[in-house]
Amino acid sequence: MKPLVHPDIEDVPLEVILHALADPIRVALFYEIVYQEGPKNCTMLVNVLDHPIPKSTLSQHMRILREAGLVRGERHGTQMHNTSRYDEVDARYPGLLLAIITAHSVQIEAKKKSMDAIEVF
Amino acid sequence: MKPLVHPDIEDVPLEVILHALADPIRVALFYEIVYQEGPKNCTMLVNVLDHPIPKSTLSQHMRILREAGLVRGERHGTQMHNTSRYDEVDARYPGLLLAIITAHSVQIEAKKKSMDAIEVF
């Protein structure tokens, strides 16, 4: 099993970070890891969206987040502990993650509202 | 020739905006359109990077920026006038574009510095 790759933030180009977060599953995963207390293992993350994500797909998404320097992964026994590297990224690209996470929330709220509107029927 | 598509910002999901800017050519194009005075036509944009971008490629990139709601394109004679839709996007996703553009500058500066270091030899 290959060792986990955790780049120096200084070595991560902006486009890699944006690409990592330019996917609805990955922003949702990152949001969860940033905002919920404690490290998250993959099983806890399988249901970030309304439908469960296949394990192999989740594994790839987590690799992309890790290799973009957004998330730190540590193997503990059979599990993977994922924690955010928010502060490091923020030091290099100030305000970037906050803006993206805020935008993500804006979108979630908008979606919720339009769902409510439909439920009236 | 197909008419240009300019979505309502409300209809543009975050991931579309991030995807549009998750490309070194496209951030550079957007940066140029936002920060340089006046509308930019494609010829003025061919050289945003150190090497010229093929016209067909540029055309695709501009379409992606337009369809992400980031840029407005208007045909004027044989040319296309491209202007930014910064304010509209900022109203929906506050701070997002500023953070990305700032991050882009951070990266440009870092690259410049490492180039200088090499030139010492």
Add this chain to the structure above:
DNA sequence: AGTATAGTTCATAAGTTCGGAACTTGTCAA
């Protein structure tokens, strides 16, 4: 040992992107 659990890797089908060649549209000169 065997079994279970958590996650990874591999293979491949489906989708996306880049860029050259050919095309469209508008402008200007003869």
Add this chain to the structure above:
DNA sequence: TTGACAAGTTCCGAACTTATGAACTATACT
């Protein structure tokens, strides 16, 4: 008007990326 040119766009093949099921590894617990 016709011809030539300039600015972009479209088309399409080669190269690349992504999603996921099946097979695998690695650890823990009987």
